[in-house]
Structures are given as C-alpha cells and as structure tokens.
Amino acid sequence: MADAKRVLKRQPGPFQRQPRGILTRSELIRSARHIFARDGFEHARIEDIALRAHKTRGAFYDNFKDKEDVFLAIFEEDVFRDLNELGSLLLPLPTLNERIEALAQYLVRLSNDLERMLLNVEFKLYAIRHPNKRKRLADLLRAMRLRTSIPEISRLLPQLDGKTASAKLIDCLAICGVMDGLALNHLFDPDGLDNHALVRYLRLCLKETTPGAALP
Numbered sequence: 315m316a317d318a319k320r321v322l323k324r325q326p327g328p329f330q331r332q333p334r335g336i337l338t339r340s341e342l343i344r345s346a347r348h349i350f351a352r353d354g355f356e357h358a359r360i361e362d363i364a365l366r367a368h369k370t371r372g373a374f375y376d377n378f379k380d381k382e383d384v385f386l387a388i389f390e391e392d393v394f395r396d397l398n399e400l401g402s403l404l405l406p407l408p409t410l411n412e413r414i415e416a417l418a419q420y421l422v423r424l425s426n427d428l429e430r431m432l433l434n435v436e437f438k439l440y441a442i443r444h445p446n447k448r449k450r451l452a453d454l455l456r457a458m459r460l461r462t463s464i465p466e467i468s469r470l471l472p473q474l475d476g477k478t479a480s481a482k483l484i485d486c487l488a489i490c491g492v493m494d495g496l497a498l499n500h501l502f503d504p505d506g507l508d509n510h511a512l513v514r515y516l517r518l519c520l521k522e523t524t525p526g527a528a529l530p
Contacts, residue, residue, distance in 0.1 A: 418513050422509055467482070
C-alpha cells in the first residue's frame, strides 16, 4: 500500500494544474481510452496514444509515468465523474429503496458503455497475466476506492455507516465484480441477458450488501 500512497500523492489533482496542462492531460486520457479499447492494454503503444492526441512522447511523459499510470488516471476520472453524477441523482430521493433502484439503473447504463467495460476487462487481464504486477495494481485501485468511492457512497447510502472500511471495500469489490460479469455477458449476448435482467441482478446485489434494504 505504500507504493499506492506514493502514486496517489504524486498525481496532482485537477485544480493544481495550469489550464494548458489540464487540457493536455485530458486529451491524452481521452486518446488512451480509445487506444486501450481498440488495441488492448498490453498491445497499446504510448506513441499511438500521443499521436492520436496530437502530442509528443515528451508531453505524455510530462503527465504520466507509463501506460499503467494513464490507465489509473482514466479509472480515477471515471470514479469522480460517477460520484458527481450519483450525488445529484440519489440525494434528492427520500428512501433507501428508491436510491438503490436509481443506482441499479445507473450501473446498467455504465454496463452498456462498451469502451469502458473493455478497459476494465483489459486492465484486469493484464494484471492477472503478470503476477509480479497484480498485487501492486490491485493495491492502487483499492487505495483509490478507499480515498474516493467509499466515503462518498457512505454519504449517498447512509445505512452503510455502520460498516467498517474493510467491509465497505469488500462490498464495493463484490458489486464491481458482479457488474463486470453481467456487463461482459450482456455485451456478448444482449438478447440472452437484456437490460431488464441486468437491472434485476444488480438490484439484488445492491440490496444484499445494503442493510435495511427490502428484498423483492
């Protein structure tokens, strides 16, 4: 986890960069999304990421250490955007069951995002194929969730406040695992596993991990 903390601390936040630097970083991240989804994480080349963004290799290395670093930036960007959108979506809803239903519908929309699902699968496959890197990458993602997702989800679903950080992390990993599996099978066979089924199974998973939620 020490490695994870160093990387997270090293990365400047979105309000610590100058406008031109923010734009360059954003363009590189957008380009990396496309290249990773098109070529796979392992076969993606930094040269292609820079070229698609109309930047130099030097500009890439001014912003990111390597491909793993830019992928983590993609993940972090997605997490912050999701939590921002979920705040405005869930907080006005008065009951826990209404919030869970809205969250399930939101996760289904993410599951239909082919590029995002491919990126999730690609990165995890890369880590699994390289056991020497798997733990470090898993620690980085875990640290990111603890720093961002876990506190914010507790605000959106206050019923989770009775759980320890470790228990919340396990629930978060379980929900992400269920979502990855459902999304992958939905994208592979959308007629066999349609949006209605996605909502149903995501709802069941969310209610199972949330105290006080009424199961159907």
